[in-house]
Amino acid sequence: MPSLSFVTVDVFTTTRFAGNPLAIVRIPEAGHVSTEQMQIIACEFNLSETVFLYERLAGDQRETEWRFRIFMTSAELPFAGHPTIGTACYALGTLAGNASSGKLVCNAGPIGIQYSNAVARASIPHNVHIHNEFKFTTEQLYELQPALANLKKPHAITVVSPVKSMNFIMIELDSLEDLAQVTTSGVKPRAKLDAGWDTGFIGSYFYVVMPQDGQRPGPKRHSVRTRMIEGTLEDPATGSAACGLCAYLAMEGQLKNASFLITQGVEMGRRSEIGVAVTLTDLGAIDKIELSGSAVKVMEGTVHYD
Incomplete structure (x- = not known):
């Protein structure tokens, strides 16, 4: 054998x-x-x-x-x-x-x-794509996570693919208390994806950008707490989602050289520390993504x- x-x-x-x-x-x-x-x-x-x-x-x-x-x-x-x-x-x-x-x-x-x-x-390797043909709505979010309907509305909901076939609904929440309300369920996330990208895995990635000295982090240091849910699965550490999220945050803030520390898995007792560094071109596109751990x-x- x-x-x-x-x-x-x-x-x-x-x-x-x-x-x-x-x-x-x-x-x-x-x-x-x-x-x-x-x-x-x-x-x-x-x-x-x-x-x-x-x-x-x-x-x-x-x-x-x-x-x-x-x-x-x-x-x-x-x-x-x-x-x-x-x-x-x-x-x-x-x-x-x-x-x-x-x-x-x-x-x-x-x-x-x-x-x-x-x-x-x-x-x-990256081919970062931010989906914009269809919007993932708060109503769809509350179907996935009913407990969030009673909290402050999310800051942002964006669907991002770090590479083709890996797709994440990125939901920015207000606090760690809100993040703690996220649960697994029998409902898997679904999203309408842009033409040519409608394939592969879809997960929901909840995140809180942590304050620094009472303010949101500056361009040199970003600390983020996350959770990744896909139906009944919660993932302790999702490097592909972390790369997609950090690429999105760097492009949104036009941070040419940005480093991030992503902490995930805390709520399930499997704390993970994920390092991501993103470099943008002079035109604001993704030049390099480095993942570490x-x-x-x-x-x-x-x-x-x-």
Whole structure:
């Protein structure tokens, strides 16, 4: 019976049993595992995402380059943030013996990665799109989250795609008390997306921009608390949504060089710390998005499959 080795890591944390869990399954040299088998294995782990990491072929001169694929329990993703950071930490920190830099290649494209002091930084492939053909209304929001109807109206509701097929309804709330009212439910978020973009995953991403010295943060430092809900799922850390949100905030505020600390998962007892840096071009478009964070190994073992 064929088998594959795996590890699990908790991502965007240095503390085990916090952050966002990720399974990393290693595909050996010249090994073949079908897409269908990968999907079944991802279902068995039953985590928000599972990564399949291809080991390099013997004689491959690209010593710190790896190809990987990302699966939810129901579908493959072109890109996701916490799988990228978790895989970067494991690949550079463990497989490459604390190498300082390398490259990951996912379905969304190549990702340059760096590793230092147990923190991975990834230059994220992006195709940021702010949807404007249709509006997501407060009435739709209250259908998703009835408790919010009794609170102050959200500051902003915007649908953002950091890459095609990853779509998030971004809802800015007034306070952490309002954020605490958000709940999971049997209702999954739905939104009319712009032509050519109407595909893939849709999540609802609630955020509060934290004050700094009694004011909203200035251009040099932004601290944001978030929660990501998709029906009955709450995600402890959503790197792709964090990248999309920070890109939107940087463009909205015309912050040419902005750094953000996104704190997520607090309400569910899995605090995550997500770093995002955004650079704009002189014309105000996205030039670069860098995602950063740590990961700690929790388990390792073997998966047997048919």
